[in-house]
Amino acid sequence: MKKSLCLLISLCLVVSGLVLLAACSQSKKAAAVKSGNEYTIVSAYDDVTHMLSAVQTVSVTNRSDNAFDAVKFHIYANQYRQDATNSVVPAVYHAKAYPNGDSYGDISFDSVKVDGEPVPFTVGGTDCDILSVPVGDKFYPDKTVDIEMTYTVQLANVLHRLGYNDKTVNLGNWYPVLCHVDNGKYTESPYFCVGDPFVTDTANYTVSITLPDKYLVASTGDLTEAASSGNSVTYRYRAEAVRDFAMVLSSEFTKISDTVGDTQVNYFYYADTDPESSLAAACGMLEYLNKHVGTYPYDQYSVAETGFCYGGMEYPNLAMVTSGSASYREAVAHETAHQWFYGVVGNDQISEAWLDEGLSEYVTYLYMDSTGETALSQSMRGCIKTYVTYVDVLDRFYDNVDRTMRPIDLYKNDNEYVIFTYVKGSLLFNSLYETVGADKFWKSLHTYYDQAQFTVAPGSQLIQCFASACGDEAASIFSTFIDGKEIIGKVTD
Numbered sequence: 125m126k127k128s129l130c131l132l133i134s135l136c137l138v139v140s141g142l143v144l145l146a147a148c149s150q151s152k153k154a155a156a157v158k159s160g161n162e163y164t165i166v167s168a169y170d171d172v173t174h175m176l177s178a179v180q181t182v183s184v185t186n187r188s189d190n191a192f193d194a195v196k197f198h199i200y201a202n203q204y205r206q207d208a209t210n211s212v213v214p215a216v217y218h219a220k221a222y223p224n225g226d227s228y229g230d231i232s233f234d235s236v237k238v239d240g241e242p243v244p245f246t247v248g249g250t251d252c253d254i255l256s257v258p259v260g261d262k263f264y265p266d267k268t269v270d271i272e273m274t275y276t277v278q279l280a281n282v283l284h285r286l287g288y289n290d291k292t293v294n295l296g297n298w299y300p301v302l303c304h305v306d307n308g309k310y311t312e313s314p315y316f317c318v319g320d321p322f323v324t325d326t327a328n329y330t331v332s333i334t335l336p337d338k339y340l341v342a343s344t345g346d347l348t349e350a351a352s353s354g355n356s357v358t359y360r361y362r363a364e365a366v367r368d369f370a371m372v373l374s375s376e377f378t379k380i381s382d383t384v385g386d387t388q389v390n391y392f393y394y395a396d397t398d399p400e401s402s403l404a405a406a407c408g409m410l411e412y413l414n415k416h417v418g419t420y421p422y423d424q425y426s427v428a429e430t431g432f433c434y435g436g437m438e439y440p441n442l443a444m445v446t447s448g449s450a451s452y453r454e455a456v457a458h459e460t461a462h463q464w465f466y467g468v469v470g471n472d473q474i475s476e477a478w479l480d481e482g483l484s485e486y487v488t489y490l491y492m493d494s495t496g497e498t499a500l501s502q503s504m505r506g507c508i509k510t511y512v513t514y515v516d517v518l519d520r521f522y523d524n525v526d527r528t529m530r531p532i533d534l535y536k537n538d539n540e541y542v543i544f545t546y547v548k549g550s551l552l553f554n555s556l557y558e559t560v561g562a563d564k565f566w567k568s569l570h571t572y573y574d575q576a577q578f579t580v581a582p583g584s585q586l587i588q589c590f591a592s593a594c595g596d597e598a599a600s601i602f603s604t605f606i607d608g609k610e611i612i613g614k615v616t617d
């Protein structure tokens with residue numbers, strides 16, 4: 125029959141299209157693996173002194189057009205120093221982050237070698253947050269150097285990305301990570317206590333950690349080996365084309381798992397009374413974005429319940445979600461959405477935080493609407509009320525209130541950052557969704573994901589994807605919100 129034939133042809137086209145897209149995505153990942161710098165980190169954690177010792181080798185290739193005198197690394201672990209200029213958390217979060225009182229940490233280097241030879245490295249930047257490794261002769265384009273560093277990280281007792289607490293050890297942003305190169309220069313942006321002040325390129329990692337065998341480890345990458353020795357165990361991981369490598373350790377973890385497509389999803393918990401439901405939220409979001417945006421290109425994704433002063437924190441293949449937080453499943457879904465926006469498609473989280481936060485937050489609302497948990501209209505009413513009330517209050521006290529969506533260091537406080545990236549970001553994407561419709565909205569995001577995966581993509585690229593699929597009106601919605609010229613009416617109960 126003609127109808128059936130049409131259906132069959134359509135089906136064949138759809139299936140072959142999906143196969144082609146999957147193949148395309150695989151080849152992009154293969155290209156990212158091939159062009160990524162190689163990190164090898166051999167580390168050991170001492171749970172008595174809360175110290176992490178490591179030998180790290182990075183094989184760095186200069187893929188810019190510039191020649192450099194030195195290779196630069198961010199050393200975020202130094203932000204936990206007592207004398208740090210930029211505090212780890214805003215003052216309003218200090219008591220929450222340090223429930224056991226002030227505590228400090230740092231990173232100290234024993235040696236740094238380039239191609240096997242010790243070099244006079246320096247720790248500088250604006251807040252002792254940049255490791256500069258001289259590379260002798262000019263580091264010309266396409267040249268590769270092997271940098272080896274031996275260091276110790278002292279952890280603070282803090283509920284943050286890096287630190288130990290009563291239940292877990294968070295190892296986020298713990299090792300020296302290459303500064304992103306933009307326009308032929310290393311970006312040495314300092315740490316800000318508001319937002320996620322990180323811009324990193326994808327790279328490949330082989331990481332091992334030795335620790336007491338009572339610990340379970342939630343981690344970036346795939347576990348390739350577990351070797352016991354006495355009361356210790358060494359876990360070895362391989363992660364390819366990822367933006368960062370993080371772990372959460374706990375001697376109280378229980379692990380449950382499920383599978384979504386080709387990805388094993390693990391949930392590590394210790395106090396969650398409904399772990400199956402939390403795992404289901406991670407799997408549900410993974411499935412939802414696999415379907416609507418594009419296939420998750422990794423074999424493993426872990427969610428870890430942990431101690432943290434905010435709702436959660438995203439890392440490649442790993443989400444830290446705060447134990448006991450009020451909207452726990454929503455936080456699981458939000459951090460899972462970051463696997464696409466921040467993780468696979470990177471962005472400058474300092475200058476355009478609205479991009480990954482706004483998108484992750486909004487697709488979480490869409491997901492919760494799809495499951496029947498919270499209607500999209502209800503979520504949006506909440507966002508409108510929050511934003512309008514905030515702006516109204518500011519309008520009463522100040523002239524020319526800045527409504528632009530701006531770099532994180534230009535927000536006056538954490539509250540303003542949250543309102544303008546999460547809340548207003550969601551309103552921006554909801555305006556697009558309502559204007560262009562669900563089909564074009566997802567099509568635009570799919571194109572963006574397809575084009576920009578494994579890169580650090582500017583907001584203009586996302587805007588262009590929407591403009592191509594939906595016309596200039598979509599682009600003007602972006603500019604209206606970003607420039608602070610949107611008109612959002614009040615809602616009444």
Ligand SMILES: [Zn+2]
Nearest residue numbers: 458462481484
């Ligand atoms: Zn987020």
